[in-house]
Amino acid sequence: HTHTYIQTDMKLKQLESELQEVAAFTSPKILLEQYPTTPHIAACMLFAMETQFNDVAGKAVADLGVGCGILTVAAAMMGSHYNMGFDIDLDALEIARGNFEEAEIDVDLIQCNLADPLPVQPKSFDTVVMNPPFGTKKNAGIDVLFLERALQLANTAVYSLHKTSTRKFIAKKAKEFGVSMQVVAELKFNIPAMYKFHKHKSVDVEVDFLRFSWD
């Protein structure tokens, strides 16, 4: 058992170190809540999605609010066969594309507004992964809107990050959407002081890594 654990631990570390290469936003946009997902969190997420649930390797995976693309790079490294990333912001999509070229992975990118109805046939993907805006700025409710869109797209499971403080509310929404919700992990999301209104150097936010599915 120890041996397996060490091997697993090494694979996760390797994934995280490869994700260090992925470039982040050059000039993040406050209204879009563009906080980059760290290599550590992206690695933990995709590693768990594959090793605990077999939801990545060989699958079609969509990334809503793809941003710089780190979750999709991690998905491809865990063996996803087809990836599509959605974002409203062309600047982010261009950074993402650069990251995908660097990592030598093929990803379809779509520029669209995820607050609108999705321009995609329902249930086109196996798995959806996302780090949605937390909806704490001027866009309250956007996190639940992303979740609703993601559930339309996925056949098997949706993986998402939500503030731990909203867990009860998200659980209620999951029930309304007819899916079960599982807390895969509790994470600390370090949000660096990227924006002028942040008084502190950085702030830790407690975040739930959630899995939604129909089982």
Next chain:
Amino acid sequence: MLLLAHNMLTSHVKGVKNGYPMLLKVNEIDEKEIEFSGEFITRMLPRLQWPVLVQVLKDIGKPDLVPAEVPEDAADNEDFLKAAHHALLELDIINGELECPESHMKFPITDGIPNLLIKEEQE
């Protein structure tokens, strides 16, 4: 944008009842090599609209890449799976245009990325 994506995309213009499939016009297309997985194609087949793939291949001047219908033995038919793989995953639309079949709103594909923002949202 791959033809697998074209098969998935649909027009979301307000008031449009039948926005699928989007019409595709191609100005520049790249061919690339993607690792073949018959298992993946078999997984995707039930979600695909095969006649839409057949038609769009005609529209972009690449007819006859795939048979008109999915053969009954698709999952064991390596020739078919390889042809489907090539059509769906190896033709990359770099520049062109998607068009809503009902409202005829046009959406440009630039450097491989379709801009599906509704016109009032486009700059």
